[in-house]
Amino acid sequence: MTSKEKIISFPHMGNYYIAIEFLIKHTLNMKILTPPPITKKTLELGSKYSPDFVCVPFKYNLGNYIEALEKGANFLVQAGGGCRFGYYGEIQEQILRDLGYDFEFISILNAEDMNPFSVYGIFKKLNQKLSFTKFTYYFALTLKIAEIIDKIEEYIRENIGFEVKEGSFEQLQKDFLNRLKTVKGFRDIDKIYKKYNILFRNIEINKPKNPIKVGVVGELYVVMEPFSNYFIEKELAKKGIQITRFITVTYLFKNHPKEKELIKFSGKYLKYAIGADGTDSVARTKQLAEAGYDGVIHVKPFGCTPEVNAMPMLQNISNDYKMPVLYFSFDSQTSETGIKTRLEAFYDMLLMKREKQKWKKVI
Ligand code: SF4
Incomplete structure (x- = not known):
């Protein structure tokens, strides 16, 4: 050096x-x-x-x-x-x-x-x-910054698919992130959060009462880095889907349940922890199935052992709750066209399932 x-x-x-x-x-x-x-x-x-x-x-x-x-x-x-x-x-x-x-x-x-x-x-x-005092102050502020990124992005995920004026969420998100770069202290963060929370909620959306809902579970990196999952959330939103995902920095550092709780919540589907985010994937897929989600997308890097371990349980949940699960495995060779085509087919299947349910009610 x-x-x-x-x-x-x-x-x-x-x-x-x-x-x-x-x-x-x-x-x-x-x-x-x-x-x-x-x-x-x-x-x-x-x-x-x-x-x-x-x-x-x-x-x-x-x-x-x-x-x-x-x-x-x-x-x-x-x-x-x-x-x-x-x-x-x-x-x-x-x-x-x-x-x-x-x-x-x-x-x-x-x-x-x-x-x-x-x-x-x-x-x-x-x-x-x-000094320890200075460090803890800025460490707490750092977590707070991550927390408000997560809160705002959660709202975006759930609503961007229904924006009336195309691009309004993305434009405001850019402003929000730029403003975050100027943060000085806790008060500042609270002010930014309050301001942008209102601004995002003021964006005009046209959201049906019961939109198609899809959850995204899987390995943390490909869940959180949009480039690595080929912007899957954006692709889903374009089709007017409400997206839910659990894994964020706030979740991992503050709200992550203990492994024991996740296993308990997984019920008959899981008896032991399966490493990294695999246990989480099983527990959350069951939660989404119980909440009546239309489908789940499971994302993992190719060869990721904990997520490979989770897949049979996800399939059992899918069969028991009649909730489709789409599996994506990413590597440097992944074809973007292939992803888009499979997403398209998944969306068509969810739509057909909804139609079927509608007719069942009528008959
Ligand atoms: S094995 Fe899976 S969880 Fe571990 S780093 Fe690789 S991709 Fe991530």
């Missing part, structure tokens, strides 16, 4: 880069270099230098790192995970070193071990002058 000024970068996941930038800006004396937005090139770069069999979040992250290093980053951060993702940081570091990049690399803890004390320990090593 030769450069004196530390330029830090981290992988993308949805719009959470805003919260991460905020935390780094206020707690570390480093310049921030957020990787360029994910494109096909990011995935191509990541895939080119990744082992072929590795799951796709590894490839996206590696692509993000290469693009950031090329732009001048020299300090990279990776987070651990509850499955083999926990080992990915070391392999990614080695690959990047073999490619000849000069940088420092740090792996942050697993989400389960993530608490203000443990994260403070890591940040303190990077900035000796950082």
